[in-house]
Amino acid sequence: MTDLRRRDLAALLSASALPPALARPALAQASWPAKPIRFIVPWPPGGLNDLLARAFNDQVSRILGASVVNDFKAGAGGRIGVAEIARAAPDGYTIGMGNLGPLTIFPNLYSNLPYDARRDLVPVTMFAASPLVLVANKDLPASNVAELVALAKQRPGRMNMASVGVGTPQHLVFEMIKERDGLQMEHVPYHGPNQTLPAIFAGDVHAMFDALPLMLPQIRSGAIKALAVTTPQRVPLLPDVPTLAESGYPEVDVVGWYAVIAPAGTPRPVIERLYTAYTEAAATSEIRKLLQEQALIYLPNTQAGFAERIAAETERWARIIKEQNIRVQ
The missing domain is CATH 3.40.190.10 (Periplasmic binding protein-like II)
Structure with a gap:
């Protein structure tokens, strides 16, 4: 046996001895998505969350070349569905929708949340805002x-x-x-x-x-x-209505946002591809038309910037909830 063939055989045996997840990570990530992606919507069908999920995921399915299938898991103000996203296998085939309630307010309001927003979830991107x-x-x-x-x-x-x-x-x-x-x-x-x-x-x-x-x-x-x-700039649909910042409240910058979230541990290349796909979807004429019709806006955001926004909002709501002694029954 030649030295070259010996080296090839040794490499093959070494690779086969590794766990599957370590032996072929590049191949597994390069082939993603190889099957439909489950997209959990933590609210009931028929509302604005439903409309946004269907419209965006139609575009994302086309961009990724794989179906993104909406799965509605309503209840407890979104806590049930978000908990299911957090518990899912971090393989890129279960993702979902989150907003500032379950991700930034509820962690300060409920002592028995079935998930830890910081530990169990990865924010991918904010794809629309109200x-x-x-x-x-x-x-x-x-x-x-x-x-x-x-x-x-x-x-x-x-x-x-x-x-x-x-x-x-x-x-x-x-x-x-x-x-x-x-x-x-x-x-x-x-x-x-x-x-x-x-x-x-x-x-x-x-x-x-x-x-x-x-x-x-x-x-x-x-x-x-x-x-x-409550936005930093006036809303085009209400051009004569001032912002709270113009009215003397520059600290009040609040929007109700809609975001893609994934289980912690989802491979970084998958997260980056999801970010790119949803960002591309937001730029399509179909989505721009939908957002305008629904009085929504798109706020360009990076993954790091969105994570920073979540952290800052979580801290802000924590302070207000504590100082005002806000409790839920």
């Missing part, structure tokens, strides 16, 4: 944030602000304003816009923050009025 908008009863004598604050100070304990639940972004943004200005306004939690909108129409609720896609039709019809948006 501005929050501060709206008021159409007859309230306040047309901007300064006038609303002045009115609340004139009527201590007699004004309120609604939200779609304790510990939601809508509630916590209100707490930021309340803390900053020392307002004596009551927080009135409801179970969703089906309850908050009739209350604000009737004047039982004076103001509230909520997602722009839900509020835009009511703003356009004149049923409620918009006082400010």
Whole structure:
């Protein structure tokens, strides 16, 4: 046997002695995806989460050359589905959707979460965002944030602000304003816009923050009025509505975001390919049209930048929840 053949045989025997995951990592990652990818949506079908998942994953399936199949695992405000993503095998074939509730607020609000957002999950990219908008009863004598604050100070304990639940972004943004200005306004939690909108129409609720896609039709019809948006820049669909930063609150930069997350341990080349695919999908004319129609925006982000955003928001909500002694029943 020649020296060359001996070396070849030795290399072959050495490789075959390694565990499969170590013997062929490059081959396994290069062939990904070789089968359909399961995309867990931690909310019910039929809503905005469903619409976004289907639209983006249609594009991503085309880009990757493999089907991305939506699997709805609703319950507990997203905690059930996110926990299933966290428990999945980190092979790139189970990923899912996350947002700022399960990833940045709930870790500070619940003591018995079935996952550790930092340890068990990898943020891939934020692929869409929803501005929050501060709206008021159409007859309230306040047309901007300064006038609303002045009115609340004139009527201590007699004004309120609604939200779609304790510990939601809508509630916590209100707490930021309340803390900053020392307002004596009551927080009135409801179970969703089906309850908050009739209350604000009737004047039982004076103001509230909520997602722009839900509020835009009511703003356009004149049923409620918009006082400010929570994004750093004005929203094209509401060009005359100032930002909270313009209104004197530069620290309030909040959007409800939609993100791709994966189980911790998912190979880095897979994460990078997912990031590239969803970023490419966001740039397509179909997705741009959808986001505009749904009053959503796309905020360009890197993987590192998105991870930093999650860490900063987690720290911010932790402080507010602790200082305001916010608890869930």
